[in-house]
Amino acid sequence: MEALTNYYKVLNRSQKLYLFSITCLLLSIITNPVLMDMSKGFLSLALLITLIALIKDGNKIYKIIWSHNLGKGIMLVLYALLANICFALGDQFVNDALGVEPTTFKYVRVYASILLLPFLVISVALIVQMIVVIGSGVYFFIAWLLNSLVSVGILSEFIPERKERFWLLTAIVRVIVLSIFINCLHQKFLNNSNDYEKFVKSSIVSFVYFLESYSKSRCILAPEQRIVPLLNDEILVLYPLANNSYQISLKQCVPAITHNKAFKSDS
Structure with missing residues (x-):
């Protein structure tokens, strides 16, 4: 003991x-x-x-x-890459949820990107797991080789001294625990992926209805209808339904004011 x-x-x-x-x-x-x-x-x-x-x-x-400066550069490139992937996925979800091009919507695209962060985290975790599992064999071989070369003449001056006790056993445990953790996380995500997709899409539509659409317009609207102006007098009409969902339709704007074309000014 x-x-x-x-x-x-x-x-x-x-x-x-x-x-x-x-x-x-x-x-x-x-x-x-x-x-x-x-x-x-x-x-x-x-x-x-x-x-x-x-x-x-x-x-x-x-x-x-x-x-290190090189490390900072690599991290910034990775941040930019992940941000662009988030925005691209967000645009796809906005397009799928609303049925129109997402370029009109400034704010919901950012909101959708934030909602998709868990998906991105899972994807990155799986990539990390793959790299760790594949690279662990190479790592253990190099670690064993370096450990063997520690006492070889001038090489010992260039090999850093290990301060962590049981480093090889710890490395093996890290690989095992990381694999179990990511597999559990991935399985949990797969079991709830359909609900998560529905949640993201319904959140996108709700966000557009309450924050990025308008209840007053020059176009004729029914009560509780809200619109998003598109191009060429096209409008996206959102109407709330009883089951916390929304009816989304693409329509042509019908002006509330009809101009009198028969009017002629005095010559």
């Missing part, structure tokens, strides 16, 4: 979090056949602890990358 306590004391905070996470995962597996609710509780606790550990490690990596 004293030996285990000594091993625990030399672990850093991240390693302790991974240890707690693995313990909760094992308890979840053990209790799964008998106590389903308790098993789900242990699994949720393991995922929460894993998230905290990943944020801590990710923040450390982010600081290292951001401390």
Whole structure:
């Protein structure tokens, strides 16, 4: 028992979090056949602890990358790429929800992009998992090679000393825990993807109805109808229905004021 306590004391905070996470995962597996609710509780606790550990490690990596000019450039390019992907996906959802080109709508496009951030996070997480799983074999080989070369003459001066105890075991645990965490996250997202898509589309239509359409217009409108002016006297008409949905239709503007074409000025 004293030996285990000594091993625990030399672990850093991240390693302790991974240890707690693995313990909760094992308890979840053990209790799964008998106590389903308790098993789900242990699994949720393991995922929460894993998230905290990943944020801590990710923040450390982010600081290292951001401390170099090249790293800053790469991060800014990635931010720009992700922002453009968000806007492009947002435009597709606006087009699908309203049935017209999204270029007319200034504000709902940004709103839709924000709503799609969870989808983007899941996609990036899957890409990260793929990179980590594929690159872990190369990493372990290089790590073993460097560890073997530490005592070889002049090479030892160029290889940094490892300050983390049990670094190889910790790296393996990180890969396993990261894979489990992302797989659970992905499965949860797949189970709720249809509801999430419906939520995004209904939120887009509600946003347009309340914040980006108009109840007063030069066009003839029925009560509770709101419009968005389009090109060439075309209007998008939104009308609320009883089940918290909206009827959306594309119409030609019928002016509320009819000009008298027979009027002639005195010559």
